[in-house]
Amino acid sequence: MPEFNAAFPLPREIDFAMLMPVIMVLVTGMIALVIEMLRPKQNNNLIVIFSIAGLMAAGVATAIQFGQPEKTTLVEMVLRDQFGLICQLLLVVACALTILFSETYLRSRRIAFGEFYPLVLWSTAGAMIMASSRNLLVIFLGLEILSISLYVLAGLARAELRSEESSLKYFLLGSFASGFFLYGIAMFYGATGSLDLAFLANGLTGNPAAKTLLVFGIGLMFVGLGFKAALVPFHQWTPDVYQGAPTNVTAFMAVCSKIGAIAALFRVLVAAAPMKADWLPAMMAIAMLTMIVGNAVALLQKDVKRILGYSSIGHAGYLLVGLLAYVNAPDQVSIATTGYYLLSYTFMTLGAFAVISVVTKDGRDTTRLEDLNGLWQRDRLAAVLLVVFMVSLIGIPPSAGFFGKFFIFQDAISAGLVPLAIVLAISSAISVAYYLQIARAAFVVETEPRPAMRMSPALRATGLICLLGVVLAGILVTPVQRFLMGTPAEEPMEASTTGLVGKG
Amino acid sequence: MFVIGVVGVIIRRNPIVIFMCIELMLNSVNLTFLAFAKYGPATANADPYQHAMAGQMAVIFVMAVAAAEVAVGLGIIMMIFRSRSTIDVDEVNLLRG
Numbered sequence: 001m002p003e004f005n006a007a008f009p010l011p012r013e014i015d016f017a018m019l020m021p022v023i024m025v026l027v028t029g030m031i032a033l034v035i036e037m038l039r040p041k042q043n044n045n046l047i048v049i050f051s052i053a054g055l056m057a058a059g060v061a062t063a064i065q066f067g068q069p070e071k072t073t074l075v076e077m078v079l080r081d082q083f084g085l086i087c088q089l090l091l092v093v094a095c096a097l098t099i100l101f102s103e104t105y106l107r108s109r110r111i112a113f114g115e116f117y118p119l120v121l122w123s124t125a126g127a128m129i130m131a132s133s134r135n136l137l138v139i140f141l142g143l144e145i146l147s148i149s150l151y152v153l154a155g156l157a158r159a160e161l162r163s164e165e166s167s168l169k170y171f172l173l174g175s176f177a178s179g180f181f182l183y184g185i186a187m188f189y190g191a192t193g194s195l196d197l198a199f200l201a202n203g204l205t206g207n208p209a210a211k212t213l214l215v216f217g218i219g220l221m222f223v224g225l226g227f228k229a230a231l232v233p234f235h236q237w238t239p240d241v242y243q244g245a246p247t248n249v250t251a252f253m254a255v256c257s258k259i260g261a262i263a264a265l266f267r268v269l270v271a272a273a274p275m276k277a278d279w280l281p282a283m284m285a286i287a288m289l290t291m292i293v294g295n296a297v298a299l300l301q302k303d304v305k306r307i308l309g310y311s312s313i314g315h316a317g318y319l320l321v322g323l324l325a326y327v328n329a330p331d332q333v334s335i336a337t338t339g340y341y342l343l344s345y346t347f348m349t350l351g352a353f354a355v356i357s358v359v360t361k362d363g364r365d366t367t368r369l370e371d372l373n374g375l376w377q378r379d380r381l382a383a384v385l386l387v388v389f390m391v392s393l394i395g396i397p398p399s400a401g402f403f404g405k406f407f408i409f410q411d412a413i414s415a416g417l418v419p420l421a422i423v424l425a426i427s428s429a430i431s432v433a434y435y436l437q438i439a440r441a442a443f444v445v446e447t448e449p450r451p452a453m454r455m456s457p458a459l460r461a462t463g464l465i466c467l468l469g470v471v472l473a474g475i476l477v478t479p480v481q482r483f484l485m486g487t488p489a490e491e492p493m494e495a496s497t498t499g500l501v502g503k504g
Numbered sequence: 505m506f507v508i509g510v511v512g513v514i515i516r517r518n519p520i521v522i523f524m525c526i527e528l529m530l531n532s533v534n535l536t537f538l539a540f541a542k543y544g545p546a547t548a549n550a551d552p553y554q555h556a557m558a559g560q561m562a563v564i565f566v567m568a569v570a571a572a573e574v575a576v577g578l579g580i581i582m583m584i585f586r587s588r589s590t591i592d593v594d595e596v597n598l599l600r601g
Contacts, residue, residue, distance in 0.1 A: 137562050144569045148576050155580055164584045171580050172522055175573050176513055179529035182566060183506055186536040193544070193555040195562060 015073040018080050020061040021088055022128050025095075028054025029121030036114030047117045048103050054121075055096040062089045066483065072134075076196055079134045086339040086484055087131035087263040090346050094255040095124040097350050097462050102248040104456035105357045109246060111157050120252060123149035127260030134197045134271070136185045136221075139264050143181065143228065146260050147174050150253055154245040166244025173227070173237045181224025187217030197271035204274060211275075218272050218279060225268065228261035231320065232290040235313045239301070242309035250305060251353030254312045255346050262319050262342065266335070269327045276327065283324055287420055290317030291427040298434045303368050304356055304441075307434055308349070311393060314431060315345055321420045322408045329415035336484040337407040343480070344392065344400035344473055351466030352389040355382050358455050375442040382455050383442045385463045390439040392470045394432050400473035506532040519581050523574075530570045534563045 016023075031054070032047045039046070062085055070081045098120060106112040126145025133139050151174060155167025189195055191203035191213035203214040227234040242250045272279065294313030301307045322338035358379065359371050376383040392401035405428060412421035455463065473480050509532060512525030541559030 137558075137565060141565060141569065144572070148572055151576050151580065155583060158583055159587070161587060164580070164587060167580050168519060168584055171577055172513075172519060172526070175523075175526045175577065176529075179506075179509065179526055179533070182530065182533045183536070185562070186533050186540070189537060189559060189562065190540040193540075195558045 013073075015071065017061070017065065018071065018073050018078055018132075021058045021092065022125055022132070024054055024058035024061060025092065025121055025125040025128060028058070029118040029125065032121060033115070033118040036118070040114075044103055044112060044114050044117065047114055048099055051099050051117050051121060052096050055092050055099070055124075059089060059092040059096070062092060076198075077135050077138050078132055080132065082485065083266060083335045083339060084132045084263065086336075086342065087259050088128045090342055091124050091127050091131070091256055091259055094252070094259070094346050094350055095120060097354075097465060098248055098252040098255075100465075101354045101357065101456075101459045101462040104458055105248050106246070109157060111246065113156065116153070116156060119149045119153050123153070123252070124256055127256045127263075130260040131263035134267055135195055136188060136197060137195045139267065140178070140182060140185060142260065143178060143264065146257060147178065147228075150174075150249075150257060153249045153252070154241055156249060157246050162244040163246065164244075166241040169237055169244075170241045177224045177227035177234070179224075180220050180227075184217045184220030184222075184224060187213050187220060189217075191217060197267055200271045201274060214275070215278055218268065218275070221268055222265075222279070222283070225261050225265045226286065229258055229265060229316050229320075230313050231286055231316055232293040232313065233286075235290070235294070238313055239306045239309035242312070243303055243305045247305065247353055247357035250309075251350050251357075254308070254349050254353065258312065258316060258319075259342055259346070262316075262323070262338070265320075266323055266326075266338070269323055270330075273327050273330075280324070280328065283320070284417065284420060287317050287320040287324060288423045290314070290320065291423050292317075292430075295427040295430045295434075299430065301434070304372065304438055305353075307369075307438060308352060308356075311431065311434070312349065314427060315349075315393075317427070318405060318408055318424060319345070321412050321417070321424055324420065325408070325411040325415035325417055328417060333411040333415050334485065336481050337404075337411050339484045340400075340473070340477075340481055341404035341408055343484070344404040344470065347466045347469035347473070348389045348392040348399075348401055351385060351463055351470065352393065354459060354462045354466065355386045355389065355455075358382055358459060369437065369441045372438070372441040373444040377445070379455055381460065381463070385467055386442050387439050388467055388470060390435040392474075394435045395428055398471070398474050400470045403474060403477050506536075519584075523577055523581070527570060527574070530566060534566055537562050537566070 028051055032051050035047050035050060036044070065080060065085055066082075066089075068080070070079070072079045099117060102116065102120075103112065106116060123146050126142045126147075126149065129142030130139050130146065131142075133142065151167055151171040154170050155164050157163035185195065188200075188203075191210040192199045193202060200214070203210040223234065227237075230238040242254065245253065269283075291314055294310050294315075294317055298307050298310035298314070301310060319338060319341060322341055325333045326335050326338065356372075359375070372386075375386065388399070392399035395402040395405040405424070409421050409424055412418070412424065506529055509525045509527075509529035512528065513522050516522050516525065537559045541556045541563075544555070
């Protein structure tokens, strides 16, 4: 808490180490844009290399802060805490992996625009800003940086009607949702007299009108963030946009926009914990609906990207369960559970989309289930990777997906949210069916021969890193969790630390 | 004003009008911010100077973001119009299910 002066507070000292990751990503984006301007109409390899190097540096800058105490800087505008750091690191890793497999994919779609890279980087920076602030205005700005870049990215394949359409839908619904979020902020501001979530308690004491405003404000913020995180009933856009956007953009969107939204949701939920009685039943209902609708509707889909879109809705539901469990019983349940789930989600989702991006034909995406047929004959590695990611998404033991789900299940029970745990178990059982459908499609022997589709080396590398992430996080559960908790370094933990950083 | 915006987004079919309604929503947010900044928050606990400053700054940021959104949004709408020569949202319906 700062002491309030009548004078406008000037930042007394700025802790640049805390700002470094975001600055690095932003600057990398700017330099990538300059490189693109200096070398127009040439291949983008230089940009790719440079972006990945910049992201690695940002990843290291984030990782060295792990385990350091919570702190704010820039007049309370920037907050460092463990969950924010986990989210930032995952965002950086996800962005690097997306960039790694994008170039060949974009070339095969004939949309190899160099502008892709700066946009992805800035979008990542936006999500990182969302993850590292408690000030609602800053969260809003991060959200807009993330979204505006994504609107453009969704329409990257501008000659293709489906891509344009997804871009328009995303744009209209996205700005509609940020309108709600913003109105929620205005209400919050009216109730508490501050834009900082830490001052929520102001609105609870004294004037009863403030309480009403606050309830409306928090409700509207949930709507806005629920849209971004694709929670039912605000999920309608998700499958459409996921299907229409280029596959690498979909992968990025599924991971980064979700991490950013979950991080912001986490901040709002934690701040709103004192008035939990007002919103917890509603949020539980939303979490259940999200898990059930996401997984059940996925069963009816015929397009792989749509299936994964609905599955990501289901996963948003699981993540929400993790958050609710933490908010309901912060002393029994650790936020590292949600962090761990985000980690496994990042690797398996990115990996799955990366494999699917191999199935492009004539510069177009063909991602119906039948299009995966014969993948086993054409590229053994791709088929194996796909199966591993599906196994992890289902949550079958040695994979990271299993442990993530299991911990959330455990937390939900120990936080006293038993109904949520039951719905989680049932909906994961439903999800087995459609994930297996995808995996089976890859092994069906195709009748008509098609041109061989091979994974490019970069795509192979992305797939293997994701595979490594899924498997390692599954085997080294305890060290990874301890790393995420930020407990002081120990001998077995070193291995996983270097492993994680190496991937960034 | 916020409600007019929301209703407009739901019932109108032309993306440009939808877009105008979204702008309407943002402007209503700005007015709300300014009203709260001028007449003080509903609670007595807040510091008045910092309070007013925060609201006015918020308005400026919202306007900047709205401008950025207009640029991107109109670009997307133009792109769709070029390739389909219609922008009615009922006819932009390749993706469903």
